[in-house]
Amino acid sequence: MKTKNIQIRTNNKEEFIEITQKVQNIIDEAKIEEGICLVYCPHTTAGITINEGADPSVVTDVLNAFNKIVPNDLDYKHLEGNSPSHIRSILTGNNVSIIVEEGKLVLGTWQSIFFCEYDGPRDRSVLVKLISKS
Numbered sequence: 367m368k369t370k371n372i373q374i375r376t377n378n379k380e381e382f383i384e385i386t387q388k389v390q391n392i393i394d395e396a397k398i399e400e401g402i403c404l405v406y407c408p409h410t411t412a413g414i415t416i417n418e419g420a421d422p423s424v425v426t427d428v429l430n431a432f433n434k435i436v437p438n439d440l441d442y443k444h445l446e447g448n449s450p451s452h453i454r455s456i457l458t459g460n461n462v463s464i465i466v467e468e469g470k471l472v473l474g475t476w477q478s479i480f481f482c483e484y485d486g487p488r489d490r491s492v493l494v495k496l497i498s499k500s
């Protein structure tokens with residue numbers, strides 16, 4: 367299957383946007399039963415993660431903690447002025463791999479896939495590659 371592209375318009379400087387259903391829709395359209403789904407973020411100030419999607423307070427707490435862990439006021443050298451966004455991207459990582467069984471993403475009860483914006487608002491892309499024998 368060709369790589370698919372999910373377009374995302376972020377609305378805030380920092381936010382997590384749940385994309386689980388958008389990824390599942392790609393699997394549904396591809397009619398893949400078994401395989402691996404790679405979700406990849408091709409940006410240096412954003413990331414991809416899997417974490418709790420049921421309680422939005424978790425995302426709020428993560429963003430608050432990242433602001434403590436990665437201070438905005440260090441003596442950064444990067445002239446663009448967004449080094450904290452780059453560092454938060456590195457801490458998050460830029461991809462996740464998810465098992466696909468019986469045509470569905472295999473996720474835990476409380477797990478959701480998130481696009482993590484650290485330097486918005488921007489137009490972003492998420493790439494999705496399905497690896498399957500079928």
Ligand code: ZN
Binds near residue numbers: 447449452
């Ligand atoms: Zn930069």
